Amino acid sequence: MAISKNDVLHVAALARLDLTEDEVVRLEEQLNAILEAVSKVSELDLEDVPPTSHPLDVVNAFGADEPRASLQLDDVFANAPAHDDNLFRVPPSG
Amino acid sequence: MVDTLRLTAEEARALLERRELSAAELRHAYRDAIDARDAELHCYLTLVDDAEGEGVPIALKDVIGTKGVRTTAGSKILDDYVPVYDSTVASRCKAAGLSLLGKTNTDEFAMGSSTENSAYGPTRNPWDPERVPGGSGGGSAAAVTAGLAPWALGSDTGGSIKQPAALCGNVGLRPTYGTVSRYGIVAFASSLDQVGPVTKTVRDNALLYGIISGRDECDSTTVDVPPVELPEAEDLNGVRIGVPKELNEAEGIEPGVAEAVRRAIDLAAELGAEVGECSLPRSVDYGMPCYYLIAPAEASSNLARYDGVRYGLRVEADNYYELVSRTRDAGFGDEPKRRIMLGTYALSAGYYEAFYGQAQKVRTIIAREHAEAFERFDVLASPTSPTVAFRLGEKTANPVAMYLSDLLTIPSCMAGLPGLSIPCGLSEGLPVGLQLIGPQFAENTLFRVGHALERAIGFDTVPERLRS
Numbered sequence: 001m002a003i004s005k006n007d008v009l010h011v012a013a014l015a016r017l018d019l020t021e022d023e024v025v026r027l028e029e030q031l032n033a034i035l036e037a038v039s040k041v042s043e044l045d046l047e048d049v050p051p052t053s054h055p056l057d058v059v060n061a062f063g064a065d066e067p068r069a070s071l072q073l074d075d076v077f078a079n080a081p082a083h084d085d086n087l088f089r090v091p092p093s094g
Numbered sequence: 095m096v097d098t099l100r101l102t103a104e105e106a107r108a109l110l111e112r113r114e115l116s117a118a119e120l121r122h123a124y125r126d127a128i129d130a131r132d133a134e135l136h137c138y139l140t141l142v143d144d145a146e147g148e149g150v151p152i153a154l155k156d157v158i159g160t161k162g163v164r165t166t167a168g169s170k171i172l173d174d175y176v177p178v179y180d181s182t183v184a185s186r187c188k189a190a191g192l193s194l195l196g197k198t199n200t201d202e203f204a205m206g207s208s209t210e211n212s213a214y215g216p217t218r219n220p221w222d223p224e225r226v227p228g229g230s231g232g233g234s235a236a237a238v239t240a241g242l243a244p245w246a247l248g249s250d251t252g253g254s255i256k257q258p259a260a261l262c263g264n265v266g267l268r269p270t271y272g273t274v275s276r277y278g279i280v281a282f283a284s285s286l287d288q289v290g291p292v293t294k295t296v297r298d299n300a301l302l303y304g305i306i307s308g309r310d311e312c313d314s315t316t317v318d319v320p321p322v323e324l325p326e327a328e329d330l331n332g333v334r335i336g337v338p339k340e341l342n343e344a345e346g347i348e349p350g351v352a353e354a355v356r357r358a359i360d361l362a363a364e365l366g367a368e369v370g371e372c373s374l375p376r377s378v379d380y381g382m383p384c385y386y387l388i389a390p391a392e393a394s395s396n397l398a399r400y401d402g403v404r405y406g407l408r409v410e411a412d413n414y415y416e417l418v419s420r421t422r423d424a425g426f427g428d429e430p431k432r433r434i435m436l437g438t439y440a441l442s443a444g445y446y447e448a449f450y451g452q453a454q455k456v457r458t459i460i461a462r463e464h465a466e467a468f469e470r471f472d473v474l475a476s477p478t479s480p481t482v483a484f485r486l487g488e489k490t491a492n493p494v495a496m497y498l499s500d501l502l503t504i505p506s507c508m509a510g511l512p513g514l515s516i517p518c519g520l521s522e523g524l525p526v527g528l529q530l531i532g533p534q535f536a537e538n539t540l541f542r543v544g545h546a547l548e549r550a551i552g553f554d555t556v557p558e559r560l561r562s
Binding site: 003012015016017018019027030034038040046052053054063088093 | 174175176178179271272285286311314315317376379380382383384386387394398401402403404405406407408410411412413414415416417418419420422423426431432434435436438439442448449451452453454455456457458459461493494497508509510534
């Protein structure tokens with residue numbers, strides 16, 4: 001199951017990474033090597049085995065439904081690259 | 095004069111309690127050691143000048159959020175990020191009086207086994223500065239070994255506490271999944287990430303684990319934890335130690351490493367433990383592939399938050415989507431990009447079942463194999479790392495070779511099990527780590543076995559080149 005250059009570009013678009021041409025070339029080679037190593041999982045016949053998504057046998061964690069103070073707006077925007085009053089500022093998406 | 099190379103946290107605490115030393119004097123001793131040695135080793139990314147706390151100082155890996163103190167996760171994308179709240183472990187350390195010395199170096203987003211993936215340059219191994227300290231928590235491990243902190247916290251996803259502890263010759267605990275809160279920790283792979291202590295002794299480790307562990311309402315994966323017992327016993331009577339064949343005979347284990355581990359296991363038998371062989375038939379062969387599907391998949395989702403909008407680096411553009419893509423390409427280093435790409439691919443339409451779905455089933459097999467071994471044994475023993483500390487640059491060009499550094503730590507991580515690494519000897523003049531794995535919530539057993547072995551082995555944690 002080899003990854004082509006187009007696959008790399010497609011996945012990069014999904015992951016919102018504006019890769020350079022060099023990175024695309026390098027990642028195509030490295031991802032193929034890594035995928036070859038990890039494809040080993042497909043050797044096992046695990047049809048009847050349930051998946052594990054979480055290592056502890058814990059279902060639901062309930063807490064008291066009491067209102068608490070959240071972050072102050074000054075703190076919320078303390079690390080923001082750009083904001084207007086109480087909004088994060090970004091360029092248009094269109 | 096405080097010898098920070100030898101002083102344990104427990105001894106430091108006793109000195110403070112007896113008022114033989116003030117907290118300020120103790121901090122100064124560590125700052126002096128940092129000034130003397132950190133230019134060479136580069137354990138710290140940020141030093142803290144005025145920390146509150148009248149207790150023993152501590153260093154925190156730079157993925158642990160600290161209010162008002164820059165937290166980079168070893169990444170340029172968080173170069174000027176200053177958290178506005180404390181992580182739960184940082185608050186618990188503060189509540190216990192521990193004063194923050196600084197933030198330690200890490201592979202970017204804790205992705206790596208050598209700290210060479212840090213955007214701020216690698217940390218060097220105090221035993222031999224031409225070699226890596228392991229990773230991702232190489233900064234914390236090297237700082238403890240070099241006397242630049244009495245103890246430290248690391249974080250572990252597939253071996254990032256245990257493997258650096260092994261390569262630097264100190265004690266690292268990856269606690270049971272769910273015992274230590276991740277609230278305020280920079281997330282990597284959430285079904286695996288755990289915070290844990292890095293110390294000179296097993297008793298220090300138990301003390302620090304006691305401070306940070308326990309249920310936290312801010313992290314719904316945490317649970318109630320059995321009370322921590324500080325280990326005293328020097329025998330191992332009644333303890334059953336299993337030696338998994340696959341973890342001890344895996345391809346790539348250096349002969350000197352295997353030999354030191356074998357001697358430690360023989361010593362355990364002399365101390366009264368019942369030692370027997372066991373098998374984890376598929377956990378080692380399939381653990382690494384399983385990990386490198388699940389961890390990158392979760393990472394690709396967790397790292398989606400770095401978009402240049404709310405915090406972190408922003409590369410300006412006229413269009414929002416371009417802003418996000420350019421920011422992420424400029425801000426992430428090679429390893430996070432590799433893992434984001436791999437994880438996004440493994441989760442994408444058409445591949446999800448074959449990769450991520452299948453890896454989750456392998457994870458079940460790994461957990462079952464360990465559970466079966468724990469029907470007969472209290473603890474499993476093996477090398478922590480297949481090799482001693484390797485040379486800087488030796489594996490950077492080959493991601494798969496680097497990934498194999500965690501071959502022996504990954505399987506128990508996948509099963510959410512606790513693991514303790516203690517130094518058990520030298521090979522080629524470099525430390526070898528013994529990995530002790532227990533069933534979930536068996537930290538006290540690991541401390542007991544680790545402590546008794548530590549006493550019997552008598553390993554000198556101070557690197558030869560630093561002994562005076």
